[in-house]
Amino acid sequence: MAVFRPDPNQAVLVVAAVDIVAVEAQLRPQLLDRLCVVPSRWSREQLDGVTTQLWERARQWGVYGTGQSCDEQAQAVVHVKLESVTDEIASWADTQPVGLVVLKPCLTPIGIDNH
Structure with a gap:
């Protein structure tokens, strides 16, 4: 909304x-x-399922926050604040529907524009 x-x-x-x-x-x-x-592109169950999976692996993946917002088409997006994007969480994110999850690392390699 x-x-x-x-x-x-x-x-x-x-x-x-x-x-x-x-x-x-x-x-x-x-x-x-x-x-x-x-x-809606996704159901409440999909949104809740993604958030649950993230918190089940929060320590392992370095997740320290999740939240939802809407994109420019009013579609829900799950934002994930984490230390850095590891191969493991990147692989998991690739299994999610396009546009559902946005990874927001606080640490990125020098020279990578994250915006």
């Missing part, structure tokens, strides 16, 4: 949902044309 501002005087709530009909029924009466519901 994210608030987008098509212009300075207009705010639109954009919600990525698995059950679009349920979200529409709940929010449309309140928000009218200030609501945009888009299909």
